[in-house]
Amino acid sequence: MRVLVVEDDEEMAQTVAVGLRQSQMAVDVAFDGPSGLERALCNDYDVIVLDRDLPGMHGDEVCSELLAAGCRGRVLMLTAAATTEDLVDGLGLGADDYLPKPFDFPVLIARISALARRVHPVVPPVIRHGDLVVDTARRTASRGDRPLELAPKEFGTLELLLASEGRAVSAEELLERVWDEAADPFTNAVKITISRLRTKLGDPPIIETVAKRGYRI
The missing domain is CATH 3.40.50.2300 (Response regulator)
Structure with missing residues (x-):
């Protein structure tokens, strides 16, 4: 947000x-x-x-x-x-x-x-994808019975990917929607955040890289 x-x-x-x-x-x-x-x-x-x-x-x-x-x-x-x-x-x-x-x-x-x-009226306060649960009101996330300790940018990235319902989200859109105006448009912050998020989410992996388009769940 x-x-x-x-x-x-x-x-x-x-x-x-x-x-x-x-x-x-x-x-x-x-x-x-x-x-x-x-x-x-x-x-x-x-x-x-x-x-x-x-x-x-x-x-x-x-x-x-x-x-x-x-x-x-x-x-x-x-x-x-x-x-x-x-x-x-x-x-x-x-x-x-x-x-x-x-x-x-x-x-x-x-x-x-x-x-x-x-x-974003189509996005419910609690988003579920398989065993992944994201509470956008309380700003918490869990997978299975395991709570996820997510940094602000990691949470924002996960929230936006889930809300996009399978649509590929570009790195540029993630920078615009999740980062602030101080973000360098040429930074690799999005790539690093996605990598950390994948590690925290664990297996089976749910974030897919779409060539030349970005990332999606």
Whole structure:
């Protein structure tokens, strides 16, 4: 899952980003409205966590621009105000959900996960493939009776391959969807992650390399 956090309080933005990464999400951060809008339009995010009171461009305007551009990512708007009028205004501008500050971090994680499922509605919260079980809500995986200790990128790669239902997923798509904007497009990170994932999944192997197309389950 790839998330963009747009928050002008840099300490809070980085704290949220660290917490989301620990929950096995790929996270980019922007600290003002214009840069947040630019990132949201240039990258394929599942969820955009958008502070309402932003410098340079108000969060309301960012949200309206995203809606007008047909942005696929779901918008979770944050605000220090928590009145009914603020809630109605935010949702009316195109936000998919609204969370007042301060908030409990588990609630933020749950809201983001719920919104991400709307982006890919065909993917159930728990994905099963033979004896492999991936719980996308709890971010856990197991094969048979053996829990899998997966790093964030390994989990994200496995989740995307399973959700693709047999379609070959290219290394470029994996970088776009699982890694963040700091990823080098010429890196061999995807190949290394696939290799580690295969080792952890064990036998019989379930990840297939498709020549010139990528990987599939």
